[in-house]
Amino acid sequence: MMSKKNLYSISFILIISLIIIQPLTSEAMETSIIDTHIPSSCTIFTAVIGDTVYFGNNEDYKLNNAYRWYVPAQTVSTTYFGYKEIYGAVFFGFDNNNYTAVDTWEMGGMNEFGLCFDANGLPDVTLNLDVTSLYPYTSHALAQVLWDCITVEEVIAWYQNIKWSGTFGCQTHYADSTGDAVVVSVNSTGQWTFTRIDSAFFVSTNFNLENVTHGHYPCWRYEKATQMLNDITVEEDLNVSTCANILYAVHQEGTYSTKYSNICDPVNLEFYFNSGDEFSVSEKFNLTAILAETESYEQKSSFFGVTGKYGGVLVKTEKIDIQFETNTNTTSETTGNTLLTSILSISLSVLVFDIFRKRK
Secondary structure (H helix, E strand, O other), rough: OOHHHHHHHHHHHHHHHHOOOOOOOHHHHHHHHHHHHHHHHEEEEEEEOOEEEEEEEEEEEEOEEEEEEEEOOOEOOOOOOOEEEOOOOOEEEEEEOOOOOOOOOOOOEEOOOOEEEEEEEEEEOOOOOOOOEEEEOOOOHHHHHHHHHHOOHHHHHHHHHEEOOOEEEEEEEEEEEOOOOEEEEOOOOOOEEEEEEEEEEEEEEEEEEEEEEOOOOOOHHHHHHHHHHOOOOOHHHHOHHHHHHHHOOOOOOOOEEEEEEEEEEOOOOOOEEEEEEEHHHEEEHHOOOOOOOOOHOEOOEEEEOEEEOOEEEEEEEEEEOOOOOOOOOHHHEEEEHHHHHHHHHHHHHHHHHHHHHHHO
C-alpha cells in the first residue's frame, strides 16, 4: 500500500509539472514566441542612384497564406467623405489564417503612380494627435494613403491632417518614383515624426529610426543591409539582382520566417517577387498592365473598409508563393505536449524508484 509520504510526493510532482508546462501550451506558448521573435522580422530599404529607384522588402511573419490584391482606380463609398475616387494599387498581405487581427490587411504595396510602402513592427505606443484633424474614411488607413497620395510630401501631409486614434504598433516606410523616401513613426509624446532619406539608400528594421530605445536596437539585419547597399556606388550595379541579394542576406527562417520577398520599381511601375536558391529568380509583374485587365476582376461588396458605388469594389486576388513555411500552432502544441510527457515520465520514474527503494 502506498504511504502518505508517497502520495504527497506524487501530488507535489504533478503540481510542479502543471505549473511548468502551463506557460508553454497553446495561447501562452504563442505569446512567448511572438515576444521572442518580433525583433527578427521585416527588413525594408529604398535605394536611389541617378534615375534608378528600388524599394525592397522582406515580409517576415508567423502566418502562411500570403496574397496580392489588385484594386484599380474606381469610385468607392467611404465612411466620412461619401463617394471618392481612389488611385489604383497592388497590396500585399495575408488571408485565410483565421487570425482576424492580420488577415486581409494591407502589409505593403505600390500604387499606379509608384508610391510604395511597407511597415516594420514596433512595440505599441499611444497616439496623442490633434483632435481637430479630419477623420480617416476607413479603418484601413495604410491602404487609404496609397489611394490618396502620389508623393512622399503628400504622405507627410496626409499623416499631419488625418486623425488617427488609439495606438500605433509599427513604423511605415514610404518611397515614391522620384526616389524621395520617409519613415513615419511616433515619438515619446505620441506625435508623428518623419525621418527622411538623406543618402543613396535608406534602411528600416525593428527599431524606431528617430528613437532607437523604442524597438530592438542594435539589429544585425539593419547593419548587413546598410553595408551591402553602401557597396553599390554606380547606377549600373543597382538592379533587381543586387536588391534580391541583399534581401536574401537578411532573410529569416524559423517561427518568423520570410514569407515573401518583393522588390518594387516605382519608376517603371513594375514589381518582383524573389524565389529560388538564394533568391536567384525574380518573377516580374507590370502594375499598369494588370490594373487594366478589369474583366478578370471580381466585385466584392466591401474591401479594405470601403464599399462600391456601382455594385461592389473591383478586386483581383492572387496567391503568393511562401518562401519559408512554418506552422507555429503545431510547433507550440507539440513542444508543450512533448515537455509535459517528459516531465511526467521523469516524475513516475522517481516515484517508482522511491517505492522500490523503501521496499528493499
